[in-house]
Amino acid sequence: MTQAPITQDVLTIPRKLPDGPINLVGLTRDVLRETLIAHGTPEKQAKMRMGQIWQWIYEKGVRSFDEMTNLSKSYRADLAKAFVVAVPEVVTKQVSDDGTRKYLVRIAGGHEVEVVYIPETDRGTLCISSQVGCTLTCSFCHTGTQKLVRNLTAGEIIGQVMVARDDLGEWPEIGARNTETRLLSNIVLMGMGEPLYNFDNVRDAMKIAMDPEGIALSRRRITLSTSGVVPEIAKTAEEIGCMLAVSFHATTDEVRDTLVPINKRWNIEELLSALRAYPKASNSERITFEYVMLKGVNDSDEDARRLVQLIKGIPAKINLIPFNEWPGAPYERSDWKRIKSFSNIVFDAGYSSPIRKPRGEDIMAACGQLKSETERGRKSKAQIAADAGL
Numbered sequence: 390m391t392q393a394p395i396t397q398d399v400l401t402i403p404r405k406l407p408d409g410p411i412n413l414v415g416l417t418r419d420v421l422r423e424t425l426i427a428h429g430t431p432e433k434q435a436k437m438r439m440g441q442i443w444q445w446i447y448e449k450g451v452r453s454f455d456e457m458t459n460l461s462k463s464y465r466a467d468l469a470k471a472f473v474v475a476v477p478e479v480v481t482k483q484v485s486d487d488g489t490r491k492y493l494v495r496i497a498g499g500h501e502v503e504v505v506y507i508p509e510t511d512r513g514t515l516c517i518s519s520q521v522g523c524t525l526t527c528s529f530c531h532t533g534t535q536k537l538v539r540n541l542t543a544g545e546i547i548g549q550v551m552v553a554r555d556d557l558g559e560w561p562e563i564g565a566r567n568t569e570t571r572l573l574s575n576i577v578l579m580g581m582g583e584p585l586y587n588f589d590n591v592r593d594a595m596k597i598a599m600d601p602e603g604i605a606l607s608r609r610r611i612t613l614s615t616s617g618v619v620p621e622i623a624k625t626a627e628e629i630g631c632m633l634a635v636s637f638h639a640t641t642d643e644v645r646d647t648l649v650p651i652n653k654r655w656n657i658e659e660l661l662s663a664l665r666a667y668p669k670a671s672n673s674e675r676i677t678f679e680y681v682m683l684k685g686v687n688d689s690d691e692d693a694r695r696l697v698q699l700i701k702g703i704p705a706k707i708n709l710i711p712f713n714e715w716p717g718a719p720y721e722r723s724d725w726k727r728i729k730s731f732s733n734i735v736f737d738a739g740y741s742s743p744i745r746k747p748r749g750e751d752i753m754a755a756c757g758q759l760k761s762e763t764e765r766g767r768k769s770k771a772q773i774a775a776d777a778g779l
Contacts, residue, residue, distance in 0.1 A: 412475045415544025428471045447603025450560030476548035496545045504549045514575040517549045520582025531715040540587040546594035578613045585618035619655040619663045626668040634677035639687050640695040675704040682723035693734035706741035
């Protein structure tokens with residue numbers, strides 16, 4: 390059974406928790422302004438103060454009010470009594486042989502999620518999580534074997550970006566010119582969880598990431614990956630405006646029902662109809678179809694030809710993902726020759742079909758491998774195979 394999207398009023402002022410001050414990280418501009426007013430900032434000054442605090446947090450990466458030197462000392466003291474600027478705590482960091490970094494970060498309640506930074510010659514991509522666990526139980530995905538614990542807040546989502554910028558040393562020095570080294574140039578919402586089942590918090594976090602007076606990433610450098618929550622797809626274009634990727638992985642409902650069980654609710658035909666109507670789909674902003682290559686399951690030449698017919702008329706590229714194995718996985722990676730043959734058929738039909746190079750496999754940081762140990766409900770290989778219908 391799928392979980393309904395969680396909604397919230399974006400102008401609701403956060404309530405002060407009994408055990409501590411309000412965290413300003415993750416508040417939208419409007420909410421931040423209203424929160425400052427509610428805690429004593431004169432309304433005529435609130436917009437200016439909000440802008441100053443915003444730049445300190447998201448442009449400079451400052452966590453202490455004492456460092457916000459264009460605010461008076463008395464105002465800084467007042468802020469420190471009511472608020473904090475807090476990001477998730479890094480529990481562990483692993484670095485792969487290929488330079489990939491995997492962070493295990495702890496959030497409120499002691500829960501933990503994983504975040505992955507992938508360096509490349511022309512970009513640095515951060516794969517972030519939107520939920521602790523996942524409801525979707527995709528049978529090829531390690532995260533899918535972990536039950537959903539809760540949605541992440543907007544602060545916990547954008548906080549992952551801030552933690553990575555800390556580790557990369559990407560914040561400018563106070564008083565220095567912002568040279569924008571852009572070691573972290575791209576964000577993909579492809580970590581733990583289904584982003585469209587946490588729409589409001591994902592939207593707010595990505596609006597912060599795109600804000601020009603802060604982290605300032607272009608919307609075209611942010612990709613949201615969904616397994617096919619059809620009712621939220623158009624909303625993604627309208628309210629976030631980022632690039633869209635779809636975890637597709639099969640060319641028949643029978644196979645996709647097993648690999649991506651959300652297909653039982655919104656099947657391939659319904660999903661493709663929503664993608665054809667996607668407001669931002671164009672030759673310059675193609676929809677990415679993610680397709681994990683599973684030996685003997687979805688990797689035949691017939692599958693490749695069927696895929697080409699299914700996506701006809703949709704500006705698209707197809708990312709072919711060699712299956713990243715994990716302990717107890719019920720599938721095997723397709724042979725290289727089989728993947729190449731599949732790619733050639735798609736390419737000859739006029740679609741870009743890059744084969745994704747596995748990254749971070751030695752530290753379990755590759756696509757589909759993320760799963761925090763502390764939230765793990767352990768299953769045997771036989772149990773996992775049974776859940777997958779094998």
